[in-house]
Every structure is written in structure tokens, then in C-alpha cells.
Amino acid sequence: MNSYSSNWLQQLSRLLVVAVITLVSAQPLHADQWVPPKIETYLSSDGASRLTVIPRGIESPLAYFQDKLDGREKAGQRKGDNDRPRGRLERNDQGVWRLVWEQPLVNDVSPVSALVADGGGYVVTFDNWHSAGFGDDVVVIYDKNGRVLKSLSLTDILPEEYVKALPRTVSSLWWAGEHRIVGTELVLSVVVPSEDAFLGDRTYVEMHVDLTTGQPIPPHGPVWDNALASARRENIKTAQWEEKRRKEMMIPLVAPTSREATGWDNYLQEAFWRTAKDWSSTTPLTFVLPSVDLPAAHASAVKEIRGILNEGFDSGYVVMFGSPFAADLAATLEREAMKIGRGKLKDSRIYIAIGTEFWPQISAAFARSGAKLIRIDPKTPIPQNPERL
Secondary structure (H helix, E strand, O other): OOHHHHHHHHHHHHHHHOOOOOOOHHOOEEEEEOOOOEEEEEOOOOEEEEEEEOOOOOHHHHHHHHHOOOOOOOEEEEOOOOOOEEEEEEEEEEOOOEEEEEEEEOOOOOOEEEOOOOOHHHHHEEEOOOOOOOOOOOOOEOOOOOEEEEEEEEEHHHOOHHHHOOOEEEOOOOEEEEOEEEEOOEEEEOHHHHHHHOOOOEEEEEEEEEEEEEEEOOOOOOHHHHHHHHHHHHHHHHHHHHHHHHHHOOOOOOOOOOOHHHHHHHHHHHHEEEEEEEEEOOOEEEOOOOOOOOOOHHHHHHHHHHHHHHHOOOOOEEEEOOOOHHHHHHHHHHHHHHOOOOOOOOOOOOEEEHHHHHHHHHHHHHHHHHHHHEOOOOOOOOOOOHHHH
């Protein structure tokens, strides 16, 4: 595969992950990044016990994300590597670390963090790599033999209205601070939902879990009451945002009147979501051709279009073109399309936002490519896709 194909496929996979998760979410989301999981070691506070977490072997975050989208079991699994994460507890015996237990962990790939009680009587893991705050194993308590004593979801610990108000990104609920173990109690540091929390300036409230039973201890008192009130306020704000967004989505889509590239890029993407049958499972690659009055940007865009159409655009994908400079876009596409090999773009879709006056020559230029051409009329308002509402 050439460099254009490789780069484009990587970009497309990232777009797919962000778009699909964003579309099914009800709240405004922020981007996040996850580095590949690695072996981590966690010491008890007295330094005499340590837990080593060995993640499940994955090819890469990109391979994991793509397999998740495709619904594959053991997403991203690297051949020949361990197919389950493992935990290994050791105790320091006069300077020698001796094995206490080694067991598979309940997580998919790896927990995000862990605690070890003094004496090694309990091990607690937190969250899942790439999906913090989600699942029935957000908090998992293991006993002295490495057996699961209790596996808890966030809603096992917190009211649903509180969980709903927590800050989130496209992959995760960011609910946690610095947890600790005090005797036989797990003290969880939980984010207090607020506008500042969404921006990273977070305060916390403590929740307690009895390690001997794995049961959360119901919270009470003014600090908890204030945290719960803050969560309710955030849920009201979210509901207001959702209603505002719903009204905005009902407005027919029209092409931007400005020459700014970002507006045209957003227009193309929104046009796809409103018109394509596979809007919920596909994110196209979008290109906006800038003005010739910006020679460097224009030349770069032309080179990119040439590369995609003639070197890196494999069959079966979706790409969209648009520009406030319709005549220049038509001439560029016509010129580059004439160089495409016969049938090279079979089973691919190309959306072009352009007027009817340019369509005959563009259609003729792409005729032998095998691509399916779809024209978007910038002058015709596009109604919202009912399925998105």
C-alpha cells in the first residue's frame, strides 16, 4: 500500500471512531487520546506488596478502534500474544519478591490504574483502557487469592443522575481522582460535576466501599448534598443544550456564504449525514479547494486531490469535494479525473457540491473510473435526516 493509501486509511479510521461515538451521544463531547497500554506496577503504601498488570497484547490503538467498530471479538489482538490481561501480586520477603498469586483480570485490555492494600489482602483495579467510566468493571476488588470479590459499575456506586452529569469525552466518563485504601475501606475520589469540571478544573467528593463485602457505603452529609445539587444543575444545562442542538438540526442546510474552508468542510460532512443511507456508520473524507489567491494553500490542496484520486484512493471508500470557487473546483476535478485508470474507483462514492452547469464535464471525466458520482446542489437547502433526530 502506498503512502497516500496508508495515511488516508489511518485518518479515515480515526474519523469513523470519533463520528460514530459522537452521533450516538447526547452530550457535547471533547476529543481524547489513548497511548498503547503497557506493563504497570503498583506498590502498596507500605512498599511490601506489589501488583504487576500485564495488558492483553494488541497490535495498536488504531487496530483496536477499527476492530471495535467492526464488532470483532478481542479487538486489535496481536497474534501470538496474551489474549487476556493478567495481574501478578508479589510480596517482599527480606528483599526478595515472592509470588502470591497470578490471575487473569476481568478487563478487556487493561485497567487504567490499581491499588494494593497493605499486606496484599486486597487488590482494586479501576476503569478500562480506552473506556474509563463504562462497563460493569469500573471498580473490581480482588481478594487475597486473586479471586474477584466484587465488580462494580459506576451506577452501582453513584446515582444515575450523577453519572449522567460527569464530564465525558468521545470514549470515556472522567469520574475519578486519586483513590486510596484505608484499612478495610476503599475511598474513592469522585469528580463533582460542574462547568469547570468539563474544562479540567475539578473538585472531588469521597465515596466509600467496604472491601470485606465489596458494598458501597451510601454517602450523606452537606458535602455530598452539594455535589448532588451540582450534578442536577449540570443535567439541566445538558438538557438545554440538547434542545438547542435539536432545533439547530431542524434548520435546512445551506452552503456557506463565506469563503472560509472550515465552514465548507462542515457543510460537506453535514450534507453527507443528511443524505446518505449509511450516515451512521461511514464518515467520508472531505476536501475543500481554496482560492487561487492563496497560492500555497491552493497548490497543496490540488496536490492532495491528485494524490487521492490517482494514487491513494482505493475502491469502496467515500470522498467529498466542495469549494466556494466552483469553476476552479470543476476544472481541477476534470483535469485530475482524466488521469484515473479504468475501473480504479469501482464501488466508491464521490460527492461533489457544485452547480448543474459544471456537471456534464465532471461526469464525463469520471466516467471510466467506475466511481458513483453524487451531486450536491449548493443552492438547494437540504432537510434534516429524520433518523438523526
